[in-house]
Amino acid sequence: MNYSNVDWVIGGDFNEVRNQDERKNYVFIERRANMFSNFIDSRHLIEIPLLGKRFTRISDDGSKFSKLDRFLVSESFLNSWGDISVTSLDRRTSDHCPIILKDMNKDFGPKPFKIFDLWLECIDVELVIVDAWNKEIKGSRCDCVFRNKMKNVKEALREWSKHRYSNLDVELDTWKKTVENLEIKAEQNTLTDTVREEWLNARVKWLSKEKEKEKAEMLRQKARLNCIAEGDDNTSSFHSTIRRKNNSSNIRGLNLNGKWEEKPTVIKEEVHKYFSHIFENKQTTIPDFESLNSLHFNTLDPTDVLMLEAPNHESELWNAIKDCEPSKAGLDRMASI
Incomplete structure (x- = not known):
């Protein structure tokens, strides 16, 4: 794994667990x-979460459970594929549940309305939002009018973003493909000095484009990384983090009455x-004034009320304490204050 630059997928029965929750x-x-x-971390592998079941191995008497089967992939593999997941299948003759690694592309309908913080620094974005919001909407219901206004803003921002940042992505893809093509040629034949210089220049421009403020800021927000150490600003780590968050937060399916549903x-x-x-209205009894x-209720004694409402004589009392001798006359004076 250290000496080969390829994507790695390691799967099967490892006969070992990672924490106490994976055994019962x-x-x-x-130890x-x-x-x-430590083996997984040292090889920079990522474990794909198991869906459907918690354990993959059950003893014959049904008393012991363990999670021994899993898939470990490299970061490059995770970046190359979409939303991958691991699902456990039904256990029949074996004491292990078969697991399957698959690419899932679920369509849950329209995506939520999101905006990049970087957009707010652009001068023309405010005009785009105001113009879209002020478009005439036909309808009498306020909720429908508000919904359609938000749709107009979303569509306007999508078109503005496509026009604003399309050139950046095109240039990035162009330099990236140039580097990949020259690397393939270098593997087959020895490059001339001119071609080698072209290759190195293309790589420098590709990496510099990826590290530009606009691209880097959007990747930071996607990855939700606020603090990046100086010198560790590379897009591969951002993409890996984004993939990991998607794999851990996306709903792949639900276990309903013992059946795994993915629709x-x-x-x-x-x-x-x-x-x-959870949010349904529950019938509650509102007490009236008579009740x-x-x-x-417990109330204060009238004497205590008068004491609380009396003027503040703290300074006068303190002066009396300093002047008084520990005698009956002094105590009488304190009591009078």
């Missing part, structure tokens, strides 16, 4: 788990039911 009714050996985790329509319906149940008057 087993003796957990922390072995640390060795396994977007079913997932959206179940999520809607779940939150509707409040019948309640008895």
